[in-house]
Amino acid sequence: MVAKTLAPCSESTLTDRYQTTIPDHIRKVLALSKRDKICYTIESDGKVVISRAEKTQSDPILGQFLNFITQDIGKNPQHLQGISSDLVSRVQSLVAEVDFDLDAPLLDEDE
Numbered sequence: 324m325v326a327k328t329l330a331p332c333s334e335s336t337l338t339d340r341y342q343t344t345i346p347d348h349i350r351k352v353l354a355l356s357k358r359d360k361i362c363y364t365i366e367s368d369g370k371v372v373i374s375r376a377e378k379t380q381s382d383p384i385l386g387q388f389l390n391f392i393t394q395d396i397g398k399n400p401q402h403l404q405g406i407s408s409d410l411v412s413r414v415q416s417l418v419a420e421v422d423f424d425l426d427a428p429l430l431d432e433d434e
Contacts, residue, residue, distance in 0.1 A: 342429075349373070358426070 333346040345355065353375045355361065360376035396403065 345373075357428070 333349055335343040335346055337343050345353075345361070349355075353361070353373070355375060360378075362374045362376040364372045364374065366372060
């Protein structure tokens with residue numbers, strides 16, 4: 324099967340943090356919305372294909388990590404320690420005035 328080129332090549336620039344903006348017409352073709360995930364597939368000839376990632380109910384990497392932690396706690400319960408009230412108070416004092424939204428996009432000065 325021969326792939327068709329629907330539009331000319333599009334470019335975007337990497338920021339200092341290796342982030343980029345997907346060009347508008349590419350977002351439209353892939354039907355991407357904010358917070359959607361994209362998949363990069365490296366083909367045998369070195370080309371990279373970008374596609375919309377399938378939505379999953381769970382993160383497989385997070386699942387593996389949580390399984391690792393569960394097994395480690397089971398094998399080494401002696402390593403568990405409670406957090407002291409002094410540490411809790413210290414952390415609370417450090418973040419008391421911090422206001423953040425995990426869903427908010429990065430500002431230009433944060434890139």
